[in-house]
Amino acid sequence: MSRFLAPRLASLEAYVPGEQPREMQYVKLNTNESPYPPCPAVERAVSTAAVRRLNLYPDPAGSELRRALAARYGLAAENVLLGNGSDEILNFAFTAFASPEKGAACPDISYGFYPVFAALHGLPLLEVPLKEDFTLCPGDYYGLDRLIVFANPNAPTGLSIRPEQVEDILRHNPDSVVVVDEAYVDFGAESCAKLVKQYDNLVVCMTFSKSRSMAGARLGFALAQPALIADLETIRCSTNPYNINSLTLAAGAAAIGQDEYYMENCRRVAQTRAYTKEQLDRRGFVTLPSLANFLFTSCPGLDGGELYRALKARGVLVRWWDKPRLRPFVRVTIGTPEQMNVFLAALDGIREER
């Protein structure tokens, strides 16, 4: 820390993303990436001709991609905001819709970035405990009178609530914005995008990083009523109006045009998830019923940290958090069936050794 840092930021602890090792080959099941590549239409969109035009700025309005996303979700372009990944959009929402007087609320166990955004903006954060079984109870969110943010499906649990339950939260917080972070929704949960027309306090946040195989391209989007999108646009254009690069805009539009390819990949991930869970059940693991592209699982008698380290030593990266309630578990991304068999074989090797 330099002597120049604003004092209010002195205790700010940045978000720590999962390991992204560059040198050694791991079976990488730690950051919830898709195991499948982008479709050929995306390869064609990122053409040599497009690279030759990089001397020109991108379209700051992202009009073509916003139109494509609007059509995909049965909405209008004015309902769509584009972000440099959905993290950027979440940050915009914390900027626009929370005040230091009222603050924000999120589940006590959820995406680890929410508390970082709250700290960055000096917002008191109400962390609402999940139930003992890690489920989210809508009643715990009634009348909170502050910005509410949760992931659905939740991370790292993979558990989800139904749109009717989200509506219950929306109706009991008519004067607060509710952000539903649907980063993992395409792997089996039901989206709240269809509720956007009905609720003026709903922001649905999605990403191309998971189901659409574009984590490396950085693209997220929000769906909401035009007034909320306009506010988020004000923040976007007051921080970085050219926030999405030309190649990612082109890749995103091409990907939306090939939606069937990506939704088929999601079905494959869901099958592999069912297979992996069954294999873990057979081995005596306790695994939550996930609708995301990862499993949250614990091995009786083996601490999550020990399991994480033993797997890493065998070339398999998973994620583990040294935090109350999370310690017994590891979060395992669903890769290809072949990758999951390597993971399962590594588990067997670890158990044999003990």
Add this chain to the structure above:
Amino acid sequence: MSRFLAPRLASLEAYVPGEQPREMQYVKLNTNESPYPPCPAVERAVSTAAVRRLNLYPDPAGSELRRALAARYGLAAENVLLGNGSDEILNFAFTAFASPEKGAACPDISYGFYPVFAALHGLPLLEVPLKEDFTLCPGDYYGLDRLIVFANPNAPTGLSIRPEQVEDILRHNPDSVVVVDEAYVDFGAESCAKLVKQYDNLVVCMTFSKSRSMAGARLGFALAQPALIADLETIRCSTNPYNINSLTLAAGAAAIGQDEYYMENCRRVAQTRAYTKEQLDRRGFVTLPSLANFLFTSCPGLDGGELYRALKARGVLVRWWDKPRLRPFVRVTIGTPEQMNVFLAALDGIREER
């Protein structure tokens, strides 16, 4: 504006970038893009293989590119921060190094985004008037005791100060951070990058958008001592740790490896600038001596707004601001010699008509 927007943001006016028309063909001399494409090494770096790996997250540390930039500027990787364009870095600096108690300072005529950042963060902004001839006087910046930001060369004037004059400002503000925005430095001015080792309060901010023909890829960087970079990294990782996409990281590293190509392009732009200024002089225009890739010029007897509209009607886009002191002028990006001849012919046509 929705009823949910935080009241402190109710009067926030976003930055308005120059027009980026998608449909009609213009000779586009309005947003200071390079008229030359990226080098072939950049085309190769954005390969089909790289697109196929977009399912994986980028390196959040940007290590390879930071090492390449450090080597280019005679510094270490710890002296380098990467941004999604330099706008993002400027926003990080306003976040990290200014407080609502002390605020920030910038020239009254400069990059129009500085006042937007100040408003976004609720910072009082001291706008220091440039002299009558649009030059910046270092003495006006002595002991300001707040974050200081200026562009060098300045925009939209193109005028610059010498590193010794920047040092004068640095020495007279030992307890404040001074950000020197060198977006246009490669077209003829002298960089303050060499001062980074000496001054712990200096941040030099640069971009790939202008001299390196990558406006569409979104890439900026800052050079500073490690303690300042660490603070900016804390802000970066508290907003968007994966802020640079994989293809831009690869393109940036490839571009730095071909520096001679880009510096030769800068020399061509400087030649075209000299030619254009001479042609404007002959036509009786008043043009400031620019060291950037644009000219700030006015036509006696013709308002800047009129000139802007008349040029647009003839298919040439330039930039004009409806603001005191700026109104008589237009800012004209230096394109290829062919583009500048179209611009000059359009001027002649406009004058003939009158």
